[in-house]
Amino acid sequence: xxxxxxxxxxxxxxxxxxxxxxxxxxxxxxxxxxxxxxxxxxxxxxxxxxxxxxxxxxxxxxxxxxxxxxxxxxxxxxxxxxxxxxxxxxxxxxxxxxxxxxxxxxxxxxxxxxxxxxxxxxxxxxxxxxxxxxxxxxxxxxxxxxxx
Numbered sequence: 001x002x003x004x005x006x007x008x009x010x011x012x013x014x015x016x017x018x019x020x021x022x023x024x025x026x027x028x029x030x031x032x033x034x035x036x037x038x039x040x041x042x043x044x045x046x047x048x049x050x051x052x053x054x055x056x057x058x059x060x061x062x063x064x065x066x067x068x069x070x071x072x073x074x075x076x077x078x079x080x081x082x083x084x085x086x087x088x089x090x091x092x093x094x095x096x097x098x099x100x101x102x103x104x105x106x107x108x109x110x111x112x113x114x115x116x117x118x119x120x121x122x123x124x125x126x127x128x129x130x131x132x133x134x135x136x137x138x139x140x141x142x143x144x145x146x147x148x
Contacts, residue, residue, distance in 0.1 A: 012077045017070040020060040039077045044135050047115040051133045054108035055086040063088035080137045089128040093121045
C-alpha cells in the first residue's frame with residue numbers, strides 16, 4: 001500500500017509512494033504530520049493536511065494510473081514555507097469547478113485554492129504531471145509592550 005520514505009540526508013524533504021487505495025490518504029496525512037512536527041511547522045498542519053488530502057484523493061480517483069504505477073507525494077521544507085507535491089502518471093490536468101449546491105464532491109480544488117498561498121500543475125520527468133501547493137509560515141509579530 002505504501003512504502004518507506006526515500007532517504008534524505010538534509011532532512012528538508014519527504015518522498016513517499018502510494019497506490020490508488022483510498023486508505024493511503026490517511027497514511028500520507030500521518031507522514032505529513034510527522035514531517036511538520038520534525039520541522040517545527042505544526043502551525044501549518046490543519047491547512048497542509050487538508051490540501052494533501054484533496055490532492056492525493058484527486059490523484060487516486062482521477063489519475064487512472066495502471067496497477068504497476070504509483071502516486072508519489074513530496075513534502076519540502078524551506079525557510080518559512082512548505083511545498084506539497086503529488087505526482088501521478090496522468091496527463092489530465094485538474095481544473096477547479098463550481099459544483100452543484102447539492103453535490104457531495106467537486107470542492108477539493110476550491111479548498112486548495114482557498115488554503116494555499118499558491119498552487120498549480122507542472123510537467124514532470126516521465127509521464128504525467130505534478131500538482132503542487134505551497135504554504136507560508138505565518139509571521140508572528142512581537143506584542144507591543146505597554147509603555148505606562
